[in-house]
Every structure is written in structure tokens, then in C-alpha cells.
Amino acid sequence: MAPGTNTMTKDPILKVEHLSMRFGGLMAINDLSFEAYRGDITALIGPNGAGKTTVFNCVTGFYKPTMGMITMRQKAGKEFLLERMTDFEVNRDAKVARTFQNIRLFSGLTVLENLLVAQHNALMKASGYTILGLLGLPTYKKAAAESIDIAKYWLEKANLIERADDPAGDLPYGAQRRLEIARAMCTGPEFLCLDEPAAGLNPRESLALNELLRSIRKDSGASILLIEHDMSVVMEISDHVVVLEYGQKISDGTPDHVKNDPKVIAAYLGVEDDEVEEVIEEIEVIAEGEGPQGGAHS
Numbered sequence: 001m002a003p004g005t006n007t008m009t010k011d012p013i014l015k016v017e018h019l020s021m022r023f024g025g026l027m028a029i030n031d032l033s034f035e036a037y038r039g040d041i042t043a044l045i046g047p048n049g050a051g052k053t054t055v056f057n058c059v060t061g062f063y064k065p066t067m068g069m070i071t072m073r074q075k076a077g078k079e080f081l082l083e084r085m086t087d088f089e090v091n092r093d094a095k096v097a098r099t100f101q102n103i104r105l106f107s108g109l110t111v112l113e114n115l116l117v118a119q120h121n122a123l124m125k126a127s128g129y130t131i132l133g134l135l136g137l138p139t140y141k142k143a144a145a146e147s148i149d150i151a152k153y154w155l156e157k158a159n160l161i162e163r164a165d166d167p168a169g170d171l172p173y174g175a176q177r178r179l180e181i182a183r184a185m186c187t188g189p190e191f192l193c194l195d196e197p198a199a200g201l202n203p204r205e206s207l208a209l210n211e212l213l214r215s216i217r218k219d220s221g222a223s224i225l226l227i228e229h230d231m232s233v234v235m236e237i238s239d240h241v242v243v244l245e246y247g248q249k250i251s252d253g254t255p256d257h258v259k260n261d262p263k264v265i266a267a268y269l270g271v272e273d274d275e276v277e278e279v280i281e282e283i284e285v286i287a288e289g290e291g292p293q294g295g296a297h298s
Ligand SMILES: Nc1ncnc2c1ncn2[C@@H]1O[C@H](COP(=O)(O)OP(=O)(O)OP(=O)(O)O)[C@@H](O)[C@H]1O
Pocket: 023, 026, 028, 046, 047, 048, 049, 050, 051, 052, 053, 054, 055
């Protein structure tokens, strides 16, 4: 249990146990264990190259880990061993959706069409996988109407309803990021993995993103795991933070707990743990010197 979290109410949706991932001679993830709790926004942070994306790729079925177990337990109690599943099965069966560091939308399709394509699997199932089904089956017509309702719901949430008929490629960058998240939500995930959702956003777009993520947590009940470099986003919206360095966990707890953890400060400053205090003192002296009354420029 992560320090600072309430032991009475926390129910793990994801358990990562002794995960290791080797690329040739490089141990990118080394015996990593952590949990993400149901209903929480969990942030996975760490310096460049710490192994965050590798963990994401293992959780979402893009990589087969060298060792370890990744268990996802759905609300209804059904468990899935994600390390044994393909990316497609992780999404379809375990109900884990993801976004990527680089935006991957169909830029020539409209905003609405992007959300309908995401629901293609459910629509094909309703058609009975036949052309006649596509043309006339009542189950298909019902599913098609439902998928438009779901798309509209997420367009409202992402504040994109007015752009529904515009090509996705015409949207500003921050709106494209929200569209990607809306598209992932249209697949009905219980667990949403977001790879650097705030990257490249301006402060206004960042606020809109925070609002969308909070509303996903509150209204859909989906749990969120996100990789993020923007500490203001992490500290603002996360319930729980896991910190990696060189493929290992160095801290795990509430945002306040990890923010004040000397190991985390050392990792971000790139110094040894026992040098943290000294470096912070030095930084404070420099900051005082740079201040309005400071002597650096006087
Ligand atoms: N497919 C791969 N083949 C070989 N090495 C890889 C592969 N993917 C990642 N690595 C290496 O594994 C280590 C962890 O990389 P990873 O991308 O997971 O880190 P990260 O924490 O996401 O970094 P960043 O914050 O820069 O995105 C790095 O040293 C990286 O070069």
C-alpha cells in the first residue's frame, strides 16, 4: 500500500509484480512492483529513460515482458493476466485503452468519424459480420445509433462538439490530444493509459485536459494511469504517484509524499541521495541571490 493512501478504501485494479524487461544487454525494467487503485489517477513519473514507456508497453500488450506478472481486475471481479495477451486482446477483453506520445488520429476523417471508427469492433459484432447485417439487421441499426450517442457524449465531455464535422487534422494541438482521449473512452475502458497527455500543451489547454481527466474519473468510473513530465499536471490531478529511476521504483505514494522524498529530488537533480540537502541549500542561496533584494546583480 502506497504511503499516504487510505488502506480501507483502496482496491487495486492493476497489480504489477516483479516486472522485468530486457533489451539485449540493457535491463530497462528491473524487478518492478506497484499497484494502481480503482477510481484513482495514478501517475508514473521519472527522469528520461527511466522506463516509463516500457512499463506502459508491457501493460498494454505491446511488449512481452522478460519476467513478471501484470494482473488487471475488472469491476465485476474478472481477472486478466495482461502479460500473456496481445495488445488487441488487452483492449477488447480486459478493457484497457491507451493513447501514445505522438498523436495518432485519422487526420483526414472528421472528429465524429474518428470516434465512430474507435467503435468499429462493437458495430461489426452487431452486424453479425455479414453484409446483410450491415444493411438491415435491427441489432446493427441499434448499435449504430448507440455508437453515435457515445461519440456525442465524449465530444461534449472533451469540449469538441462544435468541431464534430471538422477534419481532425484541422484541430489545434490541445484539442487533438483531447480527441485522442475521447476516442479511447469510446471503447468503454475500465483502465485508461495515457502517455504524456500534457506534452506540448499551453497552460489553457493543460487546464482543459485536467478538467477532462477529472470528469473521466468522476463520471465514467474508469481508472487512469498516466506518464507525465509536467509536474504541475501530476501534482494537480494525481491521487497516487509511482516514481521510477533506471527501471526500478524509488518512491510510491501521494503527490505530497513523493514531492518531499529525497530519493525523488535526487533523481530529478541527478545527484546522490546524501547530496540532496547540500544541493537544495545551494539552490536556495542562488535563488536568494537572484531575488529582488539579492546581491547577485547588485
Ligand atoms: N524497443 C527498445 N529497444 C531497445 N531499447 C529500448 C527500447 N525501448 C526502450 N529502450 C530503452 O529502455 C530504456 C527505458 O526507455 P523508456 O522509453 O521506457 O523510458 P522513459 O522513462 O519512457 O523515457 P522518456 O521519459 O524519455 O520517454 C531506455 O534506455 C531506452 O533507450
